[in-house]
Amino acid sequence: MTPALQIGALRKAFGGLPATDNVSLEVMPGERRLIIGPNGAGKTTLFNLITGDLAPDAGTIRLFGEEVSRLRPHRRAHRGLARTYQIITLFPNDTLEHNIALSQLGLSRRRWNTFRALTDYADLYGEARRVLGRVGLEHLARRHISEVSYGEKRRVEIAMALAQNPRLLLLDEPLAGLSREERVGVTQLIAGITREVTVLLIEHDMDTALDLAERITVLHYGSVIVEGTRAEVVADPKTREVYLGDG
Structure with missing residues (x-):
C-alpha cells in the first residue's frame, strides 16, 4: 500500500541551526500519527515543510506517492492536504x-x-x-x-x-488553551473523523493525545529519536529523558 505521507532525509536549518535534521517517516492511509517532543524539537517546522509554507534544504516529501517537495502550498492543498495552525x-x-x-x-x-x-x-x-x-x-x-x-x-x-x-489532515496542537471540558469535546471530534482521512497530530497534552494515535514519533532537536506504538514509545528511556523529564 502506498503511504499517505512519505518523508525522506528531510532537512531544514535556520542560520546554521538545524530545525529538521534528516527526518524520515511513513504514515499509512487512515493512520492516526502523533508527533511529540519538547519545545523547539522541530514539530511545527516539520508541518510547515509538509504543507510547503517552508522549502526544505534537502530531502523528499511524497503525498500518496507523488513527490511534492517543490510544489507550492496551494498545489499540495489541491492534492488533498489540509491543516490547522497552532x-x-x-x-x-x-x-x-x-x-x-x-x-x-x-x-x-x-x-x-x-x-x-x-x-x-x-x-x-x-x-x-x-x-x-x-x-x-x-x-x-x-x-x-x-x-x-x-x-x-x-x-x-x-x-x-x-x-x-482532505485526504491528509495536519492538526497543530488542536487542544492548546482549551479547558478540560473543551478538550474532551475536541478529542471526541478528532476521534470521529472518518478513516478516509489520514491524521497527523502535534499535541502537548500527552494523556489525551496518546489515546488518539496508533503510532507516535518523538522529535528532539529536529531528529526522530523514537518511533512506535504507545507502549513502545512510553517505555523507551529516550522518551522519558527528553520529554517526560526523567534523567
Whole structure:
C-alpha cells in the first residue's frame, strides 16, 4: 500500500541551526500519527515543510506517492492536504459560515471571479453549515467569530480544514488553551473523523493525545529519536529523558 505521507532525509536549518535534521517517516492511509517532543524539537517546522509554507534544504516529501517537495502550498492543498495552525487564524469580524465558505472557495475556480460576492454562492454556505454540523456548531453558523468561545474557534478551524475534503489532515496542537471540558469535546471530534482521512497530530497534552494515535514519533532537536506504538514509545528511556523529564 502506498503511504499517505512519505518523508525522506528531510532537512531544514535556520542560520546554521538545524530545525529538521534528516527526518524520515511513513504514515499509512487512515493512520492516526502523533508527533511529540519538547519545545523547539522541530514539530511545527516539520508541518510547515509538509504543507510547503517552508522549502526544505534537502530531502523528499511524497503525498500518496507523488513527490511534492517543490510544489507550492496551494498545489499540495489541491492534492488533498489540509491543516490547522497552532495560533488560531480566523477572520474575527466574519461569521462562522463565512469563514468556512472562504476555505472552500480557496480550492474552487470561482475564487478568480472578483465580480461576484461570496454570499451569492448558496452551495458553499450550505456545505459550510453541513460541516459546522459535523463539529457541533451549526446553531452558531451566523455568529461572528469574535462572539464565540476559544474552544468553539478551535472547532471552526478544524471545520475549515474538513470543508476542503482532505485526504491528509495536519492538526497543530488542536487542544492548546482549551479547558478540560473543551478538550474532551475536541478529542471526541478528532476521534470521529472518518478513516478516509489520514491524521497527523502535534499535541502537548500527552494523556489525551496518546489515546488518539496508533503510532507516535518523538522529535528532539529536529531528529526522530523514537518511533512506535504507545507502549513502545512510553517505555523507551529516550522518551522519558527528553520529554517526560526523567534523567
